[in-house]
Amino acid sequence: MEARIKNVMAAVFNMSPEQISDDASPHEIAAWDSLKHMNLVFALEEEFDIHFEEAEIASMVSLDIIAATIRAYAE
């Protein structure tokens, strides 16, 4: 799942998946501003066919948290 998330992040931030580290966050990815965050949410929702709550959207600021949030929907 992390690989799929990285692929989506890479597409949204216009990077290659290898450039996205396991602890990627807005601090180290310059392109990760609020607008791109919205795009990321849309792309992830489409990719995993889920619909995030607003509180989740606000908290999803690292690869770990994103993966955990999506995993919670799968259960």
Next chain:
Amino acid sequence: MPQQEVTLKYSEILRRNAAFAGDLPAQRYRIALLSNVVVAHLKDLLEYELRVEEIPAVVTLGDYDNIVQDSAKSKDADLVILFWEAYNLIEGLQFKADLMDSDTVDALVVKVSTEIDFVFDNLKHTPLVLVNSFSAALFAGLSIGPRALDDLCARLNRHLGERAPRQARIVNLDQIITHLGVNASVDRRYLYSSKAPYTIAFLKAYAEAIKPYVMAARGKAKKALIFDCDNTLWKGVIGEDGMEGIEMSAATKVGAVFAEVQAIALALNRQGVVLGICSKNNPEDVDQVLRSHPDIQIRDRHLAVKRVNWQDKVSNLKEIARELNIGLDSLVMVDDSSFEVNLIREQLPQVTVLQVPESGHLYPGLLRASRGLFHTLSTTGEDRRKAEMYSEQSKRQADRVQFANLDDYLASLGTTLTIHRDNAAIVPRIAQLTQKTNQFNLTTRRYTEADIARMVADDHTAVFAFSVKDKFGESGVTGLCVVGINGKTATIDSFLMSCRVLGRRIELAFMDWLIEHLRCARIEQVKAKYLRTDKNAQVADYFDRCSFRLLEASEAQRCYALDVEAYRSTSAHNVEVIYGSADQERDGGSVQHVA
């Protein structure tokens, strides 16, 4: 590409659009997107939608809610999109509108109308301006209640209609929202948190909806709509079912769909779209339908070009383009056959191909949705006469037939011919084939089920039935050859194929196999006949092509003989032949019992 069936995921669009960005030509198509809400995510979706059509689009976003000032800075753009959203004309208008007194509403209408006038004036030299109609659809719901926002939108839309300059087009936002549904269009989370009310699905649909305007502005509108005939203009196969058997009446269950399709085509024709026919058929059959079928709407006078023959459609479409003096990329072809559709897509990717959906009721919608392909920005009388001009031009030219080399394409299909001998399980289907097949039928002998059952059981008669499979699917039992055996001589009593599998060298591969099969059975000579009918002219020279010797020929028939050792293979290498199968063995066993 218009033919792509699956919509791409947003992330995939982002990826592909980034890849396009690497090699755009210096001359870009500059689009300024001005809005009073956040639609930044439209940028990639719209760029991609246009870049796949080889329009090097680059979208520049205006500042948030700064349409009037930004319009003054966007004069040099090739296209300016005004994405003016009603609910954010003032903060929270969607709920404030119902509380406003009429003076306040009037003042707001005057303010926005004045801004609209400023913007239109700023853009009076911009080649193309697209402005959204104001919509309250996102907030309307099903409830009964005050609808102040609706009224406000109606007043502003009236103003837009009156003041829009010549080169402006109004994009009907309600239509897009209706098409998609409100709940699929609006993202209420981002509507409140970020003034970004629209979903990716909506913005994809929006990009698709405005594309025809850009295509027209770039001279990429399609000009001609070319139809196959059988199961495309009407239900049924004219060569098999005859005048009484085909249907296209609005009053019948199966005909209604085709009546609607013809009407949509005629409406396009009135707007200047050229209509044509490209069909594998006997020209007399199709002419008879066009002339005298009671339900036909498309007549000869509407058709600028007709290619009704047994030549491959790739060659025919090339000739059609040449005859009409337009590019192949101006053609849209409608056909029901997967074989033809894929042949054209692979050999002539410039041609847009619409395949008649298997579910007939989806067919009119498909054609209606494709009308945008033909959109032209101008609507002068000259456009309406264009169709007639093409028609005359076409009649002046009479091109000679020319065959394209299809070897590579045919080889790529992975065609398999499976032949069964004396399979009792399919006797009804075999009898039906002899009853219904007219065009590829060498002797046109009609047999009942009892006749076929008798021949299947008879040791001196071999009944070969075959089916055809390729990467697009399986045809079922579509061919038959009945061979009488007498000592060292075999006689081809019947040979026929359904028109569904024509044009793939099946008939040649079969004969290669048959002669080899007979040689192994120590047959030395094969006799064969072609019996002429009104329908089977296309196979008049079939045995000649298979290196049979012509013994005698008359108006009614041609008689042939072949010395098996002298047979020259037709080299139909694209077809793999399989003889028999487990099923056949089992069914073959049951034949013995029937016998």
